[in-house]
Amino acid sequence: MYIFVIGFALGDTLSNIAAGFMVAITQPFKVGDYVTVNGESGSVQSVGISVTERDTVDNKRVIIPNKSVWGSDIINYTRHGTRRVDIEVGVSYDDDLDHVIETTRELLASEERVLSDPAPQVAVSSLGDSAVVLVVRPWVNTADYWDFFFDFQKAVKQTFDKAEISFPYPQMDVHLDK
Numbered sequence: 001m002y003i004f005v006i007g008f009a010l011g012d013t014l015s016n017i018a019a020g021f022m023v024a025i026t027q028p029f030k031v032g033d034y035v036t037v038n039g040e041s042g043s044v045q046s047v048g049i050s051v052t053e054r055d056t057v058d059n060k061r062v063i064i065p066n067k068s069v070w071g072s073d074i075i076n077y078t079r080h081g082t083r084r085v086d087i088e089v090g091v092s093y094d095d096d097l098d099h100v101i102e103t104t105r106e107l108l109a110s111e112e113r114v115l116s117d118p119a120p121q122v123a124v125s126s127l128g129d130s131a132v133v134l135v136v137r138p139w140v141n142t143a144d145y146w147d148f149f150f151d152f153q154k155a156v157k158q159t160f161d162k163a164e165i166s167f168p169y170p171q172m173d174v175h176l177d178k
Contacts, residue, residue, distance in 0.1 A: 115139040
């Protein structure tokens with residue numbers, strides 16, 4: 001009876017240790033990597049035998065039992081040296097799409113952080129209720145990802161304003177019948 005109780009009590013600990021060995025063997029991440037594990041994102045601070053520690057972007061320490069790490073999907077954002085940035089931009093139905101796409105390509109070409117291989121993509125992704133939606137997909141070095149992401153959106157707004165490309169506001173036409 002006591003062995004059953006002790007075995008039951010140690011079950012979680014042994015599961016965490018076994019999962020810790022699997023994490024150590026497969027190395028899905030290393031200290032310093034930015035990952036999402038179990039739905040939470042952060043930078044890996046340590047990988048121990050029974051727990052993994054991460055710091056969130058707002059500086060909270062998250063300690064996760066390794067059985068939860070090994071038992072969930074792991075997204076490693078910093079494993080590779082490059083990443084694709086996906087940005088959607090809505091423009092007016094009245095704008096010349098060829099002009100919008102060319103203006104966007106010129107902006108990408110002027111940005112030194114954008115890699116030429118693979119080539120950036122600019123394409124119409126959907127026809128929305130109030131806008132034609134373009135997807136802009138350049139590749140950058142992983143270390144440049146967030147700075148580029150924020151800087152480029154500001155640059156798109158400023159460049160489109162100068163090129164007289166409009167950003168439509170959501171609108172709805174209402175027709176009243178007598």
